[in-house]
Amino acid sequence: MSVAAGISDRRRPFSLLRLTGVPLRMLRRVVALESAVPLLAVAVLASVTGFGAAQLFLRAQMDYTLSPPGWSFYALAATGLAVSLAIIASTLPLLERVTGPETARNE
Numbered sequence: 001m002s003v004a005a006g007i008s009d010r011r012r013p014f015s016l017l018r019l020t021g022v023p024l025r026m027l028r029r030v031v032a033l034e035s036a037v038p039l040l041a042v043a044v045l046a047s048v049t050g051f052g053a054a055q056l057f058l059r060a061q062m063d064y065t066l067s068p069p070g071w072s073f074y075a076l077a078a079t080g081l082a083v084s085l086a087i088i089a090s091t092l093p094l095l096e097r098v099t100g101p102e103t104a105r106n107e
Contacts, residue, residue, distance in 0.1 A: 003035045003091045011098040018099045027099065028092050035088045043081060 007014070014027055055066040 003031065003088055004094055006034075007031060007091065007094050007098060014095065014099040024096055024099070027095055031092065031095060032088060036085060039084055039088075040081070043077070047077070 017027065018024065051066065058064045058066050
C-alpha cells in the first residue's frame, strides 16, 4: 500500500523526470530499490535478532544451545519475502499510468 501511495504522491516529480528524458525503467528501478532494499534489510536484521535473543534465553535459562531451524523455516521465510517482492512488483505498472505528460501539465 505504501509503495502505491508513494508513487501517487510523487506523480508530478516522476512525470517531470520522464519529460526530461529519464527512462521509465530507471524510475521503476528507483521505486523497486527504495521498497525492496529496506524490506530485505529488515527481514535479515529481524531474523538475526530473533535467533540471537532465542540463543541468549536458552543458554541463560535452560543451559541449552539453539539448533538451526529446519528447511521448512527457510522455505516459509523465502516464500514470505517472494510474496512481498511480488506485491511491490505489482505496483510498478501504476508508475507508467501516473507519469504521463498530461500529469505534468495538469498539476
